[in-house]
Amino acid sequence: KLYENVAELPTLQYDFVIVGGGTAGNVLASRLTENNKVSVLVLEAGPTWNYTTTPQVGANGVAFPFLRGYMLGGCSAHNGLAYTRGAASDFDRYANLTGDDGWSWNNMLPYFLKNEKWSAPADNHDTKGQFNPAFHGTQGPIDVSVRGYPWSEFEGHVLQTTKELSEEFPFQEDYNAGTPLGIGWMQFTIGGGQRSSSATGYLTSSVLSRPNLHVLLHAQVSKLVNPVQSRVAPSEPLTFQGVQFRFGNSLFVANATKEIILSAGPVGSPSILQHSGVGDATILKRLGIPTVLNLPSVGKNASEHAYSGLSWAVNSNQTVESLFQNPALYDQAFAQWNKTKTGPFVDTSPGTMVGWLRLAPDSPAFKVHADPSPGPDAPHFEVLFQPFGLDIFGPGPYSPTISLVLAMVSPVSRGSVLINSTDPFSAPLIDPGLLSNDFDALAMAEGLQLLLKFVGAPNWKENRYLGAPSVDIASMTPDEVVAYVRGASGPGYHLVGTLGMSPQGAPYGCVDPDLKVKGFAGLRVVDASVLPIVPAAHTQAATYVVAERAADLIKQQWGL
Numbered sequence: 001k002l003y004e005n006v007a008e009l010p011t012l013q014y015d016f017v018i019v020g021g022g023t024a025g026n027v028l029a030s031r032l033t034e035n036n037k038v039s040v041l042v043l044e045a046g047p048t049w050n051y052t053t054t055p056q057v058g059a060n061g062v063a064f065p066f067l068r069g070y071m072l073g074g075c076s077a078h079n080g081l082a083y084t085r086g087a088a089s090d091f092d093r094y095a096n097l098t099g100d101d102g103w104s105w106n107n108m109l110p111y112f113l114k115n116e117k118w119s120a121p122a123d124n125h126d127t128k129g130q131f132n133p134a135f136h137g138t139q140g141p142i143d144v145s146v147r148g149y150p151w152s153e154f155e156g157h158v159l160q161t162t163k164e165l166s167e168e169f170p171f172q173e174d175y176n177a178g179t180p181l182g183i184g185w186m187q188f189t190i191g192g193g194q195r196s197s198s199a200t201g202y203l204t205s206s207v208l209s210r211p212n213l214h215v216l217l218h219a220q221v222s223k224l225v226n227p228v229q230s231r232v233a234p235s236e237p238l239t240f241q242g243v244q245f246r247f248g249n250s251l252f253v254a255n256a257t258k259e260i261i262l263s264a265g266p267v268g269s270p271s272i273l274q275h276s277g278v279g280d281a282t283i284l285k286r287l288g289i290p291t292v293l294n295l296p297s298v299g300k301n302a303s304e305h306a307y308s309g310l311s312w313a314v315n316s317n318q319t320v321e322s323l324f325q326n327p328a329l330y331d332q333a334f335a336q337w338n339k340t341k342t343g344p345f346v347d348t349s350p351g352t353m354v355g356w357l358r359l360a361p362d363s364p365a366f367k368v369h370a371d372p373s374p375g376p377d378a379p380h381f382e383v384l385f386q387p388f389g390l391d392i393f394g395p396g397p398y399s400p401t402i403s404l405v406l407a408m409v410s411p412v413s414r415g416s417v418l419i420n421s422t423d424p425f426s427a428p429l430i431d432p433g434l435l436s437n438d439f440d441a442l443a444m445a446e447g448l449q450l451l452l453k454f455v456g457a458p459n460w461k462e463n464r465y466l467g468a469p470s471v472d473i474a475s476m477t478p479d480e481v482v483a484y485v486r487g488a489s490g491p492g493y494h495l496v497g498t499l500g501m502s503p504q505g506a507p508y509g510c511v512d513p514d515l516k517v518k519g520f521a522g523l524r525v526v527d528a529s530v531l532p533i534v535p536a537a538h539t540q541a542a543t544y545v546v547a548e549r550a551a552d553l554i555k556q557q558w559g560l
């Protein structure tokens with residue numbers, strides 16, 4: 001049941017208390033309560049976090065707004081809907097880094113299928129050749145489909161380029177099959193023209209009607225309380241007995257008899273742990289927070305994607321700007337979506353096609369740093385092909401524009417999420433470390449040159465389709481392009497790693513491969529924080545499968 005008032009909760013004692021009803025938290029809530037003997041409480045702080053990053057040294061000192069979903073469903077309820085799993089080698093690297101083969105691609109693929117319900121696109125077009133059914137689930141809670149409204153002229157140019165420059169930019173039928181390189185159709189967490197989130201997919205009305213599941217909204221967790229050494233020997237694991245949260249102006253404590261599970265996301269979960277006295281003891285000491293366990297990696301090792309890109313004016317009336325230029329057309333499209341869940345409003349900003357590309361083997365960037373990608377089949381870059389300008393959400397005026405958005409998806413840079421106050425309700429210092437390593441900035445600069453090559457294919461000149469670029473990269477020196485990158489990049493909101501997994505018993509890392517916090521019993525982290533390195537992909541799919549596997553690990557441990 002969903003509760004909006006703590007006074008209506010029948011109890012504050014549960015088998016499991018899940019902190020955060022976001023992307024991962026709702027998967028656990030749903031899977032654990034499949035067993036009616038198990039009682040679960042979800043504490044969700046939601047409606048938007050108002051975070052800002054620290055000034056980003058690698059991006060000209062700019063402090064960026066750092067969006068996080070603050071509602072049931074978390075980021076899955078407001079993200080860009082791109083459904084991208086990453087490369088098989090991303091997951092094989094997780095298996096290597098943790099010493100647990102359970103995280104390998106072959107072992108995680110069943111969880112991707114379990115999470116997914118492949119769906120027809122909103123326009124019901126023939127999708128043959130646009131995805132590979134062998135790699136998709138059909139019975140899971142999260143709808144996935146290719147784009148549901150055609151931008152045929154622009155898409156035609158992208159596809160034609162995969163023929164004209166097939167060596168460098170080959171067509172890729174399905175980038176979610178483990179070997180993503182190439183260019184193909186974007187997949188989205190959309191079904192029937194609508195967003196599919198962890199709230200709509202996992203907390204359906206039938207799941208919410210389970211008597212053993214209680215979900216409390218407007219409950220912001222401050223910290224874990226009442227740490228006890230479970231046995232006599234100091235090496236025995238610690239346990240937190242309660243979860244303190246604020247509802248209205250009062251503080252409450254919920255108790256978990258089996259486990260407390262932190263699913264507050266890569267900003268929330270490390271902050272809660274640090275406020276509970278678990279983190280780098282020097283930082284905790286400086287703030288005057290008593291150290292319960294010195295776990296120096298907490299909040300460190302954050303990895304994030306930097307995004308940049310280029311726009312071009314086009315000689316066409318088939319871009320999203322056509323809607324923004326004409327209020328009547330815009331209203332009509334909006335009404336169409338409201339009525340039938342079809343039309344141009346069924347898709348979102350990531351564009352309708354996507355490319356996954358690598359740096360050239362002789363790239364000068366490799367002189368700065370060894371190749372950070374997990375394997376030769378994994379990309380360094382993502383390119384989002386968007387039938388609209390980068391400034392579409394600005395004040396206008398809107399002239400027909402297309403954009404190729406570029407992300408560096410195998411970054412070397414690392415950042416952190418560290419608290420700097422004893423007030424658990426104040427925001428932590430969020431430093432995604434954007435472009436802080438020169439490799440990433442150099443690579444991005446090379447990526448922009450790849451975009452120029454792409455639109456250099458002959459077909460873009462037909463009917464004088466392609467006009468002037470937003471920035472004339474071609475006439476810049478290499479150093480000027482790097483400077484441009486540093487001034488024109490921002491976060492992708494794909495932060496992971498702030499409570500990264502490491503092998504059982506390793507002196508670094510925050511959680512063991514079974515996601516238990518090191519040194520603790522009855523305390524796990526299940527969200528994007530545990531991925532030790534950002535995958536070469538947007539991060540919701542990886543977060544979903546982390547949570548699906550975690551549900552199985554927890555069920556196994558407790559014989560559920």
Ligand SMILES: Cc1cc2nc3c(=O)[nH]c(=O)nc-3n(C[C@H](O)[C@H](O)[C@H](O)COP(=O)(O)OP(=O)(O)OC[C@H]3O[C@@H](n4cnc5c(N)ncnc54)[C@H](O)[C@@H]3O)c2cc1C
Pocket residue numbers: 019020021022023024025043044045046067068069070071072073074075076078079080081082083084219220221222263264265266268269272350492493494495526527528529537538539540541543
């Ligand atoms: C703007 C944006 C666009 C994105 N676009 C895409 C995309 O197109 N495709 C993609 O794959 N990924 C995308 N991502 C990333 C992806 O959505 C996230 O990586 C993923 O959803 C994170 O899941 P999570 O469970 O770790 O955290 P979240 O989904 O953020 O869940 C954490 C939950 O915990 C709650 N919470 C936090 N602190 C507390 C507290 N103290 N007490 C109680 N509750 C708390 C939050 O309100 C939230 O509901 C995007 C992210 C953002 C922000």
